[in-house]
Every structure is written in structure tokens, then in C-alpha cells.
Amino acid sequence: MEEIQNRRFVGRLVYAVLTERATAREAILRFPETKDKSIECAYHALVHFEADEDLRYKDFEYREEQNDYLEFIAQTLSEGKSLPRNIIADYEPYYKGLSRKWEEGSKGFWKEFLRFINL
Numbered sequence: 001m002e003e004i005q006n007r008r009f010v011g012r013l014v015y016a017v018l019t020e021r022a023t024a025r026e027a028i029l030r031f032p033e034t035k036d037k038s039i040e041c042a043y044h045a046l047v048h049f050e051a052d053e054d055l056r057y058k059d060f061e062y063r064e065e066q067n068d069y070l071e072f073i074a075q076t077l078s079e080g081k082s083l084p085r086n087i088i089a090d091y092e093p094y095y096k097g098l099s100r101k102w103e104e105g106s107k108g109f110w111k112e113f114l115r116f117i118n119l
Helices: 002-018 024-029 038-050 053-058 060-078 086-091 104-116
Strands: none
Touching: 002 024, 002 038, 002 060, 002 086, 002 104, 038 053, 038 060, 086 104
16 A cells, blocks of 8 residues: 555656656655655656756757656556556666665765666
8 A cells, every 4th residue: 555655656746847846856855765666767767857957958859758758657656556567677777776865975975876877
């Protein structure tokens, strides 16, 4: 039951980003701790959304495609459903869970950076 509630919550977070009621960064920071692959996928989709800000500004078609993709994720999760396996599989080789607060200082930065590039 908690899994479904978390999915619905994350679906609302993604919708908040798409409707500009929240930034991607604000939504990312509110994600629940979980091992749910659908929620992890949504998390990383928002990380990419935030990282692609310049590209989204320059390329209308890319922005529309990414918005449609995020809207599908939001709709599916808002219904409490799992994302399709092919979408989850696209993210699994590259990411291990959700990022969490860094340790303070340069040690924390490098630890998170190396984890991000999968070293």
C-alpha cells in the first residue's frame, strides 16, 4: 500500500514540474526513500530534465518529446501503477538508487561525483 501511495506522490511531483509549480530540483529533493524501480526511474528522468535545461531551451522538438515522456511517467505513477519494464530497463544499467544528501566538504562532492559516473 505504501508503494502505491509513494508512486502517486511522485506522480504529483512530476506534474508539478511540468506545470511549473515546482522546479525539478525541488521535486527531486522531495522524493521518498524507496527501492521501487518505477520511482527510481522517475527520479532519474527528472535529473535528466534538470540537466537538459539548455537543450530544452534551444530545441522545441526535444522539449516536447521530453515533456510527453515525463507526462506519461506522471500519469502512470499517479494511477499507482508501475512503469513499463522497457522504461525501467533503460535506466537500470546507469543508476543505483536515489541520490541523497552529500557529505559536507570536498570529500562528499567527490564521493557523489564518482558514484554518478559509476566508478
